[in-house]
Amino acid sequence: MDIKRYEFNPIITCRDAEPSNKNFEVIGVFNPGAAEYEGETVLAVRVAERFKDSGDGHIKIPVVDGESGLLKALDIDKGDMTYDFSDSRVIRKRESSHDFAYLTSMSHIRLARSKDGVNFKIEDRPFIFPKNKYESFGVEDPRITKIEDSYYITCSAVSQYGIVTALSVTTDFRSYKRLGNIFGTENKDVVIFPEKINGRYFALNRPVSKSTGDPVIWISESEDLIHWGNHQVLAGTRKNFWDSKKIGAGIPPIKTGSGWLELYHGVDDQEHYSMGALLLDSSCPSKIIARSEKPILKPQENYETEGFFSNVVFPCGAVEKQNQLYIYYGISDNSIGLATAKVEDILNTLV
Ligand code: MAN
Numbered sequence: 546m547d548i549k550r551y552e553f554n555p556i557i558t559c560r561d562a563e564p565s566n567k568n569f570e571v572i573g574v575f576n577p578g579a580a581e582y583e584g585e586t587v588l589a590v591r592v593a594e595r596f597k598d599s600g601d602g603h604i605k606i607p608v609v610d611g612e613s614g615l616l617k618a619l620d621i622d623k624g625d626m627t628y629d630f631s632d633s634r635v636i637r638k639r640e641s642s643h644d645f646a647y648l649t650s651m652s653h654i655r656l657a658r659s660k661d662g663v664n665f666k667i668e669d670r671p672f673i674f675p676k677n678k679y680e681s682f683g684v685e686d687p688r689i690t691k692i693e694d695s696y697y698i699t700c701s702a703v704s705q706y707g708i709v710t711a712l713s714v715t716t717d718f719r720s721y722k723r724l725g726n727i728f729g730t731e732n733k734d735v736v737i738f739p740e741k742i743n744g745r746y747f748a749l750n751r752p753v754s755k756s757t758g759d760p761v762i763w764i765s766e767s768e769d770l771i772h773w774g775n776h777q778v779l780a781g782t783r784k785n786f787w788d789s790k791k792i793g794a795g796i797p798p799i800k801t802g803s804g805w806l807e808l809y810h811g812v813d814d815q816e817h818y819s820m821g822a823l824l825l826d827s828s829c830p831s832k833i834i835a836r837s838e839k840p841i842l843k844p845q846e847n848y849e850t851e852g853f854f855s856n857v858v859f860p861c862g863a864v865e866k867q868n869q870l871y872i873y874y875g876i877s878d879n880s881i882g883l884a885t886a887k888v889e890d891i892l893n894t895l896v
Contacts, residue, residue: 546841546886546890546891546893546894547886547890548841548842548872548884548885548886548890548891549884549885549886550846550882550883550884551663551882551883551884551885554846554848554876554882554883555848555876555879555880555881555882556663556664556665556873556881556882556883557574557577557588557590557657557665557667557880557881558574558879558880558881559571559572559573559574559879559880561574561665561667562574562592562655562667563669564594565592565594565653565670565671565674566616568596568597569594569595569596569597569607570594570595570596570597571592571593571594572593572594572595572650572853572879573591573592573593573650573853573878573879573880574590574591574592574593574655574667574879574880574881575590575591575593575859575875575876575877575878575879575880575881576590576591576685576686576687576859576861576875576878577589577590577591577657577687577861577862577873577875577881578687578688578689578698578861578862579689579861579862579863579864579871579873580689580691580696580862580864581691581864582696582718584660585658585659585660586658586659586660586661586662586665586864586866586871587656587657587658587689587718588656588657588658588659588665588862588873588881589654589655589656589672589673589687589689589698589862590654590655590656590657590667590687590881591652591653591654591685591686591687591875592652592653592654592655592671593650593651593652593683593853593878594607594650594651594652594653595607595649595650595651596618602622602623602624603620603621603622603623604620604621604623604636604649605618605619605620605621606618606619606620606621606636606647606648606649607650607651608647608651608681608682609651609675609676609680609681609682610681611677611678611679611681611704612678614676614677619647621636621647626639627639627640632854633649633853633854633878634648634649634650634853634854634878635647635648635649636648636649645705647682648682648683648703650683651675651682651683652675652683652684652685653671653672653673653674653675653683653684654671654672654673654674654684654687654698654700655667655668655670655671655672656668656672656718662864662866662871662883663883672718672721673687673698673700673713673721675702676723678704678706679702679704679706679709679711679726680702680703680704680711681703681704681705682703682704682705683702683703684700684701684702684703684711685700685701685702685703685733686700686701686733686734686859686861686875687699687700687861688735688736688737688794688796688797688861688862689797689862690736690737690738690739690797691739692737692739692740692770694716695714695715695716696714696715696716696718697712697713697714697737697770698712698713698714698715698721699711699712699727699735699736699737699748700713701733701734702726706730707730707731708730708731708732708733708753709726709728709729709730709731709732710726710727710728710732710733710735710750711723711724711725711726711727712724712725712726712727712770712771724770724771725771727748727770727771727773728750728752728765728773731752731753731755732750732751732752732753733750733751733793734749734750734751734762734793734794734795734810735748735749735750735751735794736748736749736794736795736796736797736798736807737770737797738797738798738805738830739797739798739800740800742827742828742829742830743828745766745767745768746766746767746768746769746770747764747765747766747767747830748764748765748767748773749762749763749764749779749794749798749807749809750762750763750764750765750773750776750794751763751792751793751794752776759781759782759790759791760791760792760793761778761779761780761781761782761791761792762778762779762780762792762793762794762809762823763776763777763778763779764776764777764779764830764831765777777831779823779825779831779833780792780809780823780833780836782811786811786813786838787811787813787817787819787821787839787840787843788811788812788813788819788821789811789812789813789814790812790813790814790816791811791812792809792810792811792812793809793810794807794809795807795808795809795810795820795859795860795861796808796809796860796861796862796863796872797862798825798830799863799865799870799888800827801824801888801892803824803827803834803892804824804825804826804827804834805824805825805826805827805830806822806823806824806825806888806891806892807822807823807824807825808820808821808822808841808860808863808872808891809821809822809823809860810858810859810860811840815856816856817843817844817856817857818844818856818857818858818859819840819841819842819843819844819858820840820841820842820843820858820859820860820872820874821836821837821839821840821841822836822837822841822891822894822895823835823836823837823895824836824892824895834895835892835895835896836895836896837894837895838896839894841886841891841894842858842860842872842874842884843858844856844857844858844877848876848877848880848882849876849877849882850877851877852876852877852878852879852880853877853878853879854877854878855877856877857875857876857877857878858874858875858876858882859874859875859876860872860873860874860875861873861874861875865888868887869885869886869887870885870886870887870888870891871883871885872884872885872886
């Protein structure tokens with residue numbers, strides 16, 4: 546299938562973003578949600594920052610105090626072998642009875658705007674900055690769904706309590722309102738369908754079971770976008786496929802003549818993240834009509850195979866322009882790529 550990467554990818558990198566305070570450096574701008582607003586393409590991007598290295602052999606972990614909302618630094622000695630530093634994204638306490646972990650960076654959500662969907666100007670200030678006790682390690686991986694005149698933004702909120710999904714709403718991409726946590730721990734990769742189906746809203750989500758089973762995509766229903774129920778497994782992992790280890794929803798479902806098209810990410814046994822698709826029944830979205838046998842986009846360009854966490858393509862948003870889907874994807878927890886394809890061409894690959 547002909548998915549076309551933009552020739553000058555990545556379209557946004559950390560060099561394009563100012564740090565949110567003078568003690569920070571930006572280490573990644575990635576995993577963007579996307580929407581069309583007043584003739585512009587707006588991306589809600591995840592900006593990951595960390596304290597600049599002070600050169601004293603210590604790591605300062607950025608944390609927002611859940612009570613005061615103020616930024617703090619937790620100090621960890623890089624030589625302290627009670628911690629495991631092997632994952633660039635997370636520092637874990639070894640042999641801890643409850644798997645205690647810190648993130649090496651803290652993320653917030655910032656907006657970037659473009660007239661042509663290709664050249665973006667990223668704002669200097671954060672849009673959604675971590676504020677409460679569920680967000681003290683950061684807010685991540687926004688997805689935007691337009692319902693009537695409102696744009697609903699889901700984010701993973703990360704803290705010592707685990708990962709929950711927070712919902713916010715904006716009508717102007719200048720201010721926003723927090724609507725609370727709509728899925729409890731441990732749940733992320735939440736995408737809301739853009740309209741009611743048979744009188745109810747639907748969302749895909751990805752709970753993680755600590756006891757049994759792989760992380761897979763679930764589907765849930767709601768009457769008001771806040772209270773979700775009737776949770777069911779939608780799609781599982783598949784042994785010996787590109788999505789063998791875990792899967793999660795990526796882009797909010799796109800309505801097509803053949804059903805709902807969901808572009809999702811799958812992780813294989815080598816921890817490579819690729820993008821594939823599910824086609825869901827138009828009137829009963831818990832029913833899968835077709836699925837990708839092979840990834841539609843997989844890490845293969847140099848800028849995708851090397852990064853902060855290498856070998857990741859992670860789609861979170863898309864817009865339709867001139868009969869093409871503009872797919873915005875996070876690259877290796879570093880930067881943002883653009884790939885374009887026709888919806889019909891994607892549908893034709895599904896079996
Ligand atoms: C995983 C990765 C990281 C992310 C954490 C917390 O480790 O997706 O990028 O920061 O989860 O959500």
